[in-house]
Amino acid sequence: MARTKDYDRHDVLDKAVNVFWQKGYKACSVADIVKATGLNTASMYKEFGDKDGLFEEAIDHYRQNVLAPRLNALMNEPSIKGVEDFLKTIISGSSSKGYRGCLMMNHLSQKHSISRRAAKKLDELRETTESLLEVAFRNAQAGGDISADKDPVVLASFVMCFVHGLGLYGRYQSTKSEIPKLYEVIFQAVGE
Numbered sequence: 001m002a003r004t005k006d007y008d009r010h011d012v013l014d015k016a017v018n019v020f021w022q023k024g025y026k027a028c029s030v031a032d033i034v035k036a037t038g039l040n041t042a043s044m045y046k047e048f049g050d051k052d053g054l055f056e057e058a059i060d061h062y063r064q065n066v067l068a069p070r071l072n073a074l075m076n077e078p079s080i081k082g083v084e085d086f087l088k089t090i091i092s093g094s095s096s097k098g099y100r101g102c103l104m105m106n107h108l109s110q111k112h113s114i115s116r117r118a119a120k121k122l123d124e125l126r127e128t129t130e131s132l133l134e135v136a137f138r139n140a141q142a143g144g145d146i147s148a149d150k151d152p153v154v155l156a157s158f159v160m161c162f163v164h165g166l167g168l169y170g171r172y173q174s175t176k177s178e179i180p181k182l183y184e185v186i187f188q189a190v191g192e
Contacts, residue, residue: 009047012037013061020058021103025051026113052115059121062103067125074132080140083133083159083190087183090163094170095179105167129163130156137190146191155190162186 019036020028030051034041048054073085093099100106104125111119137152146155162182169175 007037007039007043010061012039012047013058014065016054016058017062017066017103020055021062021100021106024110025055025107025118026110052118055114056118056121059103059118059125063121063125066103067129071129071132074129074136078132078136078139079143080136080145082136083140084187086133087159087163087186090166091179091183094166095176097176099170101171102164102167105164108164126160130160133159150190158189159186 015037016033019032023032028051030041030044033039033051033054034044037044039047044054048057070086070089073089074082076082077085104122107114107118108122111122114122133156134152137146137150137155140146141148141150141152166179166182170179
């Protein structure tokens, strides 16, 4: 008879996301993962294959539980209002006291140390976000909210560069008070 699992997969993935977010993939050992998740090593390997498999599933979990609520602003209202709401959540997060950076951005700088599948998942997250921004800018342009001479593809890339930059800039405690001011600057650039 098969043994029943004595752990909750969702809870394990929450804890794995946190340990990868805090330490980074490369610095995170299997012992760190076991300690953080409460899994024993055998269960981790049986459930996820290896550290790479767990990290890949942690990225999916992060996407569903952390990024999806932020992207909902763009999906539910693909317009300039959706872009504004999306950026407000990013700015709010990056200017908060306990901000740890973006899991995605933290690991883009470690792309050489993560699996190809994990790197592909990070690329897909960026592509999805940028595509949603592009649609919102196209709709904003069609609605007359931004100039017809603006390129929605370039605007989407510009906003992604800003978001990625905030992922790092928000880690400086000395800049927290400046971050909310950047919202107006980015919308001046988008609207001009």
